[in-house]
Amino acid sequence: MARVWVLTSGKTGDDKQSLRLAAALGVPFEEKKIVFNDRARAWRIILGPSIASADRARSSHLDEPWPDLVISTGWRQVPIVRWIKRRSGGRTRLVQMNRPPGPKYFDLILSPPQYGVPIRDNVIRLDWPLQLPHSAEALEQARSEWKDRLDRFPHPWTVVLLGGESDPFGLDREAMRILFARALERSRSCGGSLLISTSRRTPRPALDVVREAAIEAEDRVFLYEWRPEASENPYAALLSGGDEFVITPDSISMLVEVARLGRPIAIAPHVRHRSLSKRLRNTLKRFLHGRLDRRQPAARAFISDLASLLGLKNVRNLESVSRQMIEHGWAADFPEFAGGRDRPLPDDDFDRVVERVRAFLDD
Structure with a gap:
């Protein structure tokens, strides 16, 4: 065997x-x-x-x-x-x-x-x-475990799943403030609730903005702050109960999982790093790795391999995934939503x- x-x-x-x-x-x-x-x-x-x-x-x-x-x-x-x-x-x-x-x-x-x-x-x-995506049984179990804590929030649920810093994207205070305000306006216009989950990569300044805004909003806002030591996480319960999802573009795994569940998705606006040093570093990475849509000559492949081993991995093209999802109707740019149970992401x-x-x- x-x-x-x-x-x-x-x-x-x-x-x-x-x-x-x-x-x-x-x-x-x-x-x-x-x-x-x-x-x-x-x-x-x-x-x-x-x-x-x-x-x-x-x-x-x-x-x-x-x-x-x-x-x-x-x-x-x-x-x-x-x-x-x-x-x-x-x-x-x-x-x-x-x-x-x-x-x-x-x-x-x-x-x-x-x-x-x-x-x-x-x-x-x-x-x-x-x-x-989570199995139907796992989603149902999570929904049951969080029932007492989440059922007080009326539907429809607008669920915001936050990633964070992931080169070349960032998530600063101003971007988070705008995203929260627009998502809250969306949920209130639908007569529903706003439920937000942060993640391991959500930066502290963005988290502070969400926490302060959630306190000011008072009712119909649920905030889960990710912690490594936490024994419980409502992620699966939010997947189970969410009626529509706003997801940051750096969170490829969350985008794919929600799309395969067949739920409407809005992709939050991209926020690029403004640091000159990071932009110069990313330009160098793209030069070292060369064109990616064709087979590389041996010399170019050697340079690309060496750059990776030295920690200069090529910049992730996160926009390509968002663009594909939008072009095929599995998501839309926030505040619009696209996708749904009649158009789940294929496998x-x-x-x-x-x-x-x-x-x-x-x-």
């Missing part, structure tokens, strides 16, 4: 994609939870496999027998999965999602459009991330991805 490991990092959007793919392969798999130490960010510039960025005492045990396949999502696990492959004598196959530094080290890369991974033989460029990539990955287990 083939051995499959899934390395998870605690980032919900990333982990859900990896676990979904592993579950579809039709073989048992082990989830290996990795807790990172303070060297996680620095270690990606070291050229080579390593487990030094993992907190070994708090992470799942990694030892023989080594797996036939490792599935992982996100750059922090990259040194670790490469270390696993080295320890296995090169036998372990590596499937990595998103935009790992050093693409040549992986057997297969699954990359959604916003990551701008150049065309290569070992790259599948996805139309959308592989997130699967066309998944079957071909599963087939390609399953082939590694048959080798």
